[in-house]
Amino acid sequence: xxxxxxxxxxxxxAFQCGYCTxxxxxxxxxxxxxxxxxxxxxxTDEGGGLDEEIRERMSxxxxxxxxxxxxxxxxxxxxxx
Numbered sequence: 001x002x003x004x005x006x007x008x009x010x011x012x013x014a015f016q017c018g019y020c021t022x023x024x025x026x027x028x029x030x031x032x033x034x035x036x037x038x039x040x041x042x043x044t045d046e047g048g049g050l051d052e053e054i055r056e057r058m059s060x061x062x063x064x065x066x067x068x069x070x071x072x073x074x075x076x077x078x079x080x081x
Contacts (some may be wrong), residue, residue, distance in 0.1 A: 012074035016067040031057035
């Protein structure tokens with residue numbers, strides 16, 4: 001059974017070329033768990049909202065094809081469940 005993050009990546013087409021997908025998925029799972037447990041990040045103090053929080057937590061992963069526009073909503077959907 002795919003993890004909820006994996007399903008959301010498929011639903012949001014957040015894996016365009018697939019090169020960065022494994023690292024993005026692993027980081028997204030960690031980010032979701034951190035947010036659910038209330039761990040702060042650098043974006044938390046700025047009050048930028050959920051998208052900024054996700055971008056900050058996922059900032060160590062680079063995507064060559066630019067799937068970021070789909071990755072953030074994919075992660076946000078899982079956080080909001």
